[in-house]
Amino acid sequence: MDTATPARIDRRSLTGRDFIETIEWSVAELDETLAVAAELKAARKAGKPTRLLVDKTIYLLFLDKSTRTRNAFETGMTQLGGHAIFLDSDKTQVSHGETPQDTANTLSRFGEGIAIRHDLAPYEGNVWMREVAKHATIPLINMQCDVDHPTQTIADLMTLREQRGGDLRGLKVAMTWAFAPSYARPLSVPQGVATLFPRFGMDVVLAHPPGFELMPEVLEAAQAAAAAGGGSITFAPSMEEAFEGADVVYPKSWGRLDAFGEGSTALAESADYSDWICDERKLALASPEVLYMHCLPADRGREVTDAVIDGPHSIVWDEAENRMHTAKALMALTMGGYA
Numbered sequence: 001m002d003t004a005t006p007a008r009i010d011r012r013s014l015t016g017r018d019f020i021e022t023i024e025w026s027v028a029e030l031d032e033t034l035a036v037a038a039e040l041k042a043a044r045k046a047g048k049p050t051r052l053l054v055d056k057t058i059y060l061l062f063l064d065k066s067t068r069t070r071n072a073f074e075t076g077m078t079q080l081g082g083h084a085i086f087l088d089s090d091k092t093q094v095s096h097g098e099t100p101q102d103t104a105n106t107l108s109r110f111g112e113g114i115a116i117r118h119d120l121a122p123y124e125g126n127v128w129m130r131e132v133a134k135h136a137t138i139p140l141i142n143m144q145c146d147v148d149h150p151t152q153t154i155a156d157l158m159t160l161r162e163q164r165g166g167d168l169r170g171l172k173v174a175m176t177w178a179f180a181p182s183y184a185r186p187l188s189v190p191q192g193v194a195t196l197f198p199r200f201g202m203d204v205v206l207a208h209p210p211g212f213e214l215m216p217e218v219l220e221a222a223q224a225a226a227a228a229g230g231g232s233i234t235f236a237p238s239m240e241e242a243f244e245g246a247d248v249v250y251p252k253s254w255g256r257l258d259a260f261g262e263g264s265t266a267l268a269e270s271a272d273y274s275d276w277i278c279d280e281r282k283l284a285l286a287s288p289e290v291l292y293m294h295c296l297p298a299d300r301g302r303e304v305t306d307a308v309i310d311g312p313h314s315i316v317w318d319e320a321e322n323r324m325h326t327a328k329a330l331m332a333l334t335m336g337g338y339a
């Protein structure tokens, strides 16, 4: 088991590291990141400055929309004393076909970090950002791809530790699909939760309708990581069965892997599963102290009722806030804030 009392690591060792998938960082490295995030959060609450990256610049390249991730990184970088520059494909030469290699080489001559969101096309985003990372001489942070959403799941882990303490072993987490017809969402949050949480000893139960399976190779790697971490990944046939006795429920929508390019057809078909909504009746099947999580944006009235997301079990605003504290920790550690 690699989850119990991990050895502390030297923060300087993370300078220059890419953060593309959580599975590429050891439990000790992730623990250290959470320790830094907690320190930065406490300092912020106490009104103390956290200027670890003065005069440093990170480029935030978004090939998809964002509210939380963009503002977590931009605000976080302001608080670290540096500057974050927002880029999208339309406003850069990426849309004219400039290669990942040339983009990486250019940005590496200017600043100290690159962060990328490229999450809407299965089997493209992770590959594209790895090509940027291969040629960049500065660290790259994945702000969500088709495989993982590592800056989300590490914030979720921080939030669970705040709620349930440092030892999360044995916590039952129901990670389930939910109905949301507006657009096909990436698979990277459920895949990221299944990959990360069992490494900290949690038991993740996955549930989704037929056709909404996760990427098989990601699940295979997650199962191996779960075995090493002392947690587990199992499957349930319905939201109700996954929720039975759960300590944490994380119901959210994702698209059909085989039909991302046929958005409207697949979304219309998903209407067969409009009863996959997290409501008070289903929540009552879980532990009385259950925590309701969602990465946001949530489709109110379809994925979840107002009574649940605004109710006493919901920790969604803590998750959202912790996006910023963990983003600050990741930028500070990888971009030389502790060197």
Ligand code: CP
Binding pocket: 065, 066, 067, 068, 069, 070, 144, 152, 295, 296, 297
């Ligand atoms: N959870 C999350 O990544 O939110 P945004 O899409 O708003 O960045």
